[in-house]
Amino acid sequence: MNSFNLLKSIAEAHPNLRKSEQKVADFVLENPNEVIHMRIVDLASEANVSEPTVVRFCRALNYDGFQDFKLTLAQGLASNTNFEQFSLNSKDTVMEFKEKIFDSMIGNLLNIKEQLDTETVESAIDSLAKARRVEFYGFGASAPVCTDAAHKFHRLKVSSTSYSDPHMQAISAVSLDERDVVVAISQTGRTKDLLHTVKLVKDAGTTVISLCPSNTPLSDAATIPIHIDLEEDKDLSTLMSSRVLHLVVIDVLAVGVAMKLGPGLIDHLKTIKRSLRSLRQNDKRLPLRKPSSSEEE
Amino acid sequence: MNSFNLLKSIAEAHPNLRKSEQKVADFVLENPNEVIHMRIVDLASEANVSEPTVVRFCRALNYDGFQDFKLTLAQGLASNTNFEQFSLNSKDTVMEFKEKIFDSMIGNLLNIKEQLDTETVESAIDSLAKARRVEFYGFGASAPVCTDAAHKFHRLKVSSTSYSDPHMQAISAVSLDERDVVVAISQTGRTKDLLHTVKLVKDAGTTVISLCPSNTPLSDAATIPIHIDLEEDKDLSTLMSSRVLHLVVIDVLAVGVAMKLGPGLIDHLKTIKRSLRSLRQNDKRLPLRKPSSSEEE
DNA sequence: CGCTAGGTGCATGTTATTTTCAAATTAAAA
């Protein structure tokens, strides 16, 4: 992902560059799309510097040379289909904010994909796979995430429930012990009631996996903290993205558990849909549909 | 997007190429990521052909020369970070399936972003903005989506509820009329109970927005059908993606409604978090945190 | 069997990139 931020990193490095190198930097920042088709001579003359300076500029940014730089730039521009944070203007058309919302979602997914620590996820999967019971706790916007998670783990034949009521959580919490696992989900990592419940279950020796930003009370309290750090909230981005990110991370956990418990289970996720088929309405006039491409509602 | 299909187009052109050019093609197809950092000499020797052949190969594919080809290839690879459908092998490492799950999610988002019909979305937003009450109906995996949606619309001061119990749906359904809107969410578009409820509310003149695949009974029954068609289910992809896609589409609707009801509401989505602050735990030893970057749970 | 056309690689020419080194500029000290 170093290419992803190339332009940004040029801008950052800008002050540390030499005067004539800055000229190059300026030109590149202004016309990145031209640059990738330019030869070093062209770029040098356009930026009013000599060719060696261009090379030095590339080296200063830790590239092997001009070619390497150009290649990386090209990649950056291609991948960088601005999956950036968005900010909504009240005069955006539907088309525009639709794009913005999707792009920012995608950008956040890309970030978390990079960020997600594999080892932490592995140990989370381990403990989930061994658990006697799994409970998901979360409030507000995280409540539906918990429901969904419990639903998913159920299919893996893992005994699981979700609670978004602090009393229910507390009641359930005291019945858990070291054989169980709690997954605490929070966008803030600072919800008092959730922290309270987590303290309860930790006292009983239960493993607590957290899904929340790092350096938060919840993250600190968890046995296995999975950090979900979004970029600073530009507008509504955080609001919308976190729950989706939580869902996707839970998908990763679920698949991991499924694979651990036996390859058959992966199929089990799929086969359940058959038992649900009777709940479905087939098209009346059409011949029988091809094996449905869908699954449980 | 011509770069997007570069590898594919090489494969297509393959039979039309000369024998030695095919050797080049084969090598490129097998090691695209190496190629972009190779010099023409390396590629030539790796593919066991001469350098001119490599150039001819590039020309045959309508590029100016080797450089041009390499650049385009690099771009293609960058954008094309195979956001393709995945298929899980039971021997995948955590790292591997993590990537697969995220990539397939991103791929699906990109697809739906393209696919989502702006006009349909606009009219959905219109009716939602005018509605007296909005109700979200869905079962199984779609139930949490409904809860989340209701939650979100609540913040827009739109009176909304979600039901994932067929009886509750039916009871509530008969109380609606043409001033109300129902959003029916389904991954299959064929859930009998949901179809039944939809029939009830349609009889009362209520607008029904559906989120489900096209050409399904639900989609046909809806007043405003929003089509969510995923690629044929490769493994678990559909299973995991649809609910996330539904959530994101609902985000789009919610933002649209917020913008329609008045720009203040966009802020309202954000300001609610203040009222929730008291539910949070601040770090005990640290000075007061900077204005929290988070929001309601 | 020989001829022709298309395909291939060698060797060379051309162009682009990198390095070297000296000039110039700037900063620092006297």
Added chain:
DNA sequence: TTTTAATTTGAAAATAACATGCACCTAGCG
């Protein structure tokens, strides 16, 4: 202010990469 050292910059040469012309080879056809 002048001198000196250090850093920055560009000119030119060297190197490496790429493209092209041409000759050779192979295969297909008469």
